[in-house]
Amino acid sequence: MNWRGFLWALTALASHWRRRPLLLAAALVGLAAATGLWIGVQALNAEARRAYDDAARAMSAAALPALVAEGGGPADIARFGPLRRAGWPASPLIDVDLAVEGAPASLRLMGVEPVSLPEAAGLALFGAGEDEAGNDADADAPPAPDYAAFTRPPGRALIAPATLAELGDALGVGAGDRLATPRGETPPLVASAAAAPGVLIMDFGFAQRLAGMEGRTTRFLLDPDAELPAAPLSDIAPDLRRAAPRAAADPAQLTESFHLNLTAFGFLAFAVGLFIAHGAVGLAFEQRRGLMRSLRACGLPAWTLCAALGAELLVLALLAGVAGIAGGATVAAALLPDVAASLRGLYDAPAPDALSLPLSWWLWGLGMSVAGAAVASGGALWKAARMPVLDSARPEAWFAAARRARARQGALAGALAVVAAGLAVWGEGLVAGFAMIGAMLGAAALALPLALGAALAGLQGLADRRWGPLAAWMAADARQQLPGLSLALMALMIALAANVGVGSMVDGFRLTFESWLEDRLAAEVYAEAEPGAAPRLAALIAADPRISADLPEWRAETVLDGAPVELRGFADHATWRRRWPLLEAAPGAWDRVAAGQGAMISEQLARRLDLGLGDPLALAGGAALPVAAIFADYGNPRGQVRLSNAALAARAPEAERGRHALRVTPPEAAEAVAAELDAAEGVSAMEQGSIRALSSRIFERTFAVTGALNTLTFGVAGIALATALLSLSAARLPQTAPVWAMGTSRRRLAAMELGRIMGLALLTAMLATPLGVALAWALVAVVNVAAFGWRLPLHVFPADWLRLAALAVAAAGLAAAIPLAGFLRTSPAALAKVFADER
């Protein structure tokens, strides 16, 4: 390689950026914004998912079926051997609060028997990673103690690293230390991701002693993946009964859909950022065509020139990448508290507040930036490589090429539109849904310059006939300007469409969810008794005169089509008939279900089993029941079947009977009733308003994140427009100068320019609105259904469209302000000089 030639070429090429700092800024900002927002969103998602996983780990033991003491209280551990020998896949679990001396809050003590613990418990104690000697495989997984260390004195107490750090701050303890509790010291602490925050996991033997439960266990977990023995439980352990799993934490699924949207936002931001970079790099290339011709004429080989261009881009990309990742991390860190707060609300468990950005993310981000730069400038490099030595320098070539490319764009747009339509009709599943959205946005973006061109051509004709030459020039000039602005306008349109689309979905979701919650939580108070406390709760309810109706809700578990399904029983009452939200119902549905001659099924289950009204639903324990109604069950990953309590009890005698929905008169007394019930031992009760407030709070938090990202995407589109206008402003003097020379004042010209840009923005906004609605439809009717099995009604919010259009016009005006201010300051001499420079 001719290093001297390479370095000279690099110096010559780079000198251009010194003279065009705005263009340099545009390229850097574009790449940085692309990288930063993408990385920020990904980091946010990763952090939130990690927190979900941590929390889900502690929850999942509760999601297993279990054997509990018939009469309430702990079960006799002496049943363990006989149960196992009779083939029951049982594993004891101690699950209690553990007070730690000197600690601000108690911990949740989980005592497990690691050999028999069902895999489905998700307490991946030894599941992955190294043993203590550091001898094993999965590099990412935390070290797990080996069996002997865990079960043999002094044992091990697994604790989440974050919780260990908190205890370290409060008590000065660290790994290897033992915690003092009222019944003695815990085994030495070991930081482990196997433990959810706030949970201490140890072998059953040690837990028994610390919990003061020698000879007893909270419950026996049953392995849901193992077959149950044919012999009835009463033969082996008449003092035990089967209990259905507790309901899973539904909102985790709900938030998952928003992570999907965050990802989509990140991707859009990336695409828009690349548009900016592409525009800036492309323009810089065209502006340096003359320089490159000179370099080539001086004997510089084409590939050395390309290498210099490539090196320049690499430096740009790395600079922008570093800035972008730093910015992205800042954005993500700013948004994280919202996510963390929602997790706390959801799980009542500490969520991570700190964003970690490991080295791999930096490398990944820089890679994204370099790849983005390559995509944004691939065309320019290709042209530089193929440029004939004696080609004349033609700065307008870019625009001319853009004009020629229009026909190709149109064809491509049409093809993408056909693909999108095809996917909409025949596509199935999540990938097809996203592909459809991509094709749709691509088609619309490519079609935008054509649509704007057509609209401007119409305006130009109109101006010719009606408004005089200046207006006609203005329209014609706008058409001429279009190729240079089209990329920025595409970005603006996609940002607008995304705002309309995602905004519609989020707002629609909020509306739907709130009204659904309102109906679903029709009773004033919800109370639940632990196994064994049910009679106590029933007595309390019966004794309270403020409770006007007691609506027991029984619950059991079954399997349909190989997947677990929840059976819910309900009491026939006007409350449900009036309020329970049904999507579809056969005539007399409530009567039929109340009489045990029908079942109501959730939308997810209906979709999964492909069941419609009147179809037979095969349930264990009796004849098939016709589907009487289908109800919405947003956010619940499991299918649900609703029966009358009597029908449920007939099919599942083991059904849990500790849950009650309570009507309270007057409703104002609900809070007091809930508080009093909640104070009773083994009973938890919540007032309907608190449940709803909790759910809404969680959602508002998520909306805050979405809203912030909306604003950011919009900001990026604004930057795109500003950089495009800035980079065009110098090139536009040859168009403007003649009009000025013919007597139009600079002020007037500037006003026309401003009007033109704002007009283009308005036109773009008008075109973006239907695209946004289409996007909302795609998210609601395709993506959500494929991802979660339920469909939201599509709501549109025209007021939002107007607000967005106004915002777009204002942003365009703002973006045009800087170059126009420059234009107003342009001296007449400079304008006159245009004629001398004209080639």
Place this chain on the structure above:
Amino acid sequence: MSAEGRRRALRLLGALAVTGAAAPATWLGGRAAAQGYAGLGADAEGYSQVVEGRRFAFPRDRGPHPDFRIEWWYLTANLSDAAGRAFGVQWTLFRQAVSPDPGLDGWASPQIWMGHAALTSADRHLTAEKFGRGGVGQAGAVAQPYRAWIDDWRMESLGEGFSPLRLRAGGRGFSYDLGLRAEGPEVLQGRAGYSVKSERGQASYYYSAPFLRASGELRLGGERVEVSGPAWLDREWSSQPLEADQPGWDWFSVHLEGGDKLMLYRMRRVGARPYLSAAWIRPDGAIERLDPAEVALAPAAEAEVAGRMIPLEWTVEIPSRGLALIVEPLNRAAWMDMSFPYWEGPIRVEGSRAGVGYMELTGY
């Protein structure tokens, strides 16, 4: 058990081993990948050691020996139904101590148990694996009345004595429920029960009950089959049965026509001749150790099973007894895809005498 489950179980036990009837095996508390098959060659400090001259006593020695690190109850049966179809049944219970502490019971017990069950026909081979914690009743063994169990798999005496017994186990797609009757005595292998595994003195305590007669029912898929045939129980315990450079072994038990029994194994060694041991058991229970120089045991043909080459056909020659045997598996696919995988299945024996038996090939 799923692949994930196996990985979990594997890590759970630290490192584990499986094994064979007459041949040694075990789990280990630590990691010992480089120490022979399944870490059987790991250090045994703190555990009771195998020494020559121990006196065996029954029924005591039918029960567990918790001060030794590893121990197993290993039953194989060669069965056939009325139509002459051949089947093989394996029932194995392994005990391992994860620490040499003397017999604490309850939750602090250092014992951990593992069960393997398999049912083999000419075209099917179904297996299952179980783990259980010692000290709390999930798994264990008792000398009298004799029983050994893990969960609902069990081998137990029906009366006060050892025989008759009942044997039960099952897994996905199979189960068996067999009666066992002893038609001859238990015999001490090696030198009065002291069974040497290498020239350097590694050894185990080893006795067999080769004269069991099994009859009962198999369930294979949806089919129920009445079967009967000879069965063989091996009992072995040790603390360090293998040298670190012994990667595995090839073990055979054979019921010959005419009532003679043959047991032989060879412990393979890296870069050296295998260590061979063989015993001839007459129908009256008299056992005779054979001079390794008199016995030629050699692989005759390899086949690919579970992605590895395994010698599935063998020749056995014992000229002093006029014996020249060809050994072939009933089902080549009898791969035990367990936490520690090995090949184990029923065999047919032809040549100068016919017979049936079991073959175990580990460390491939």
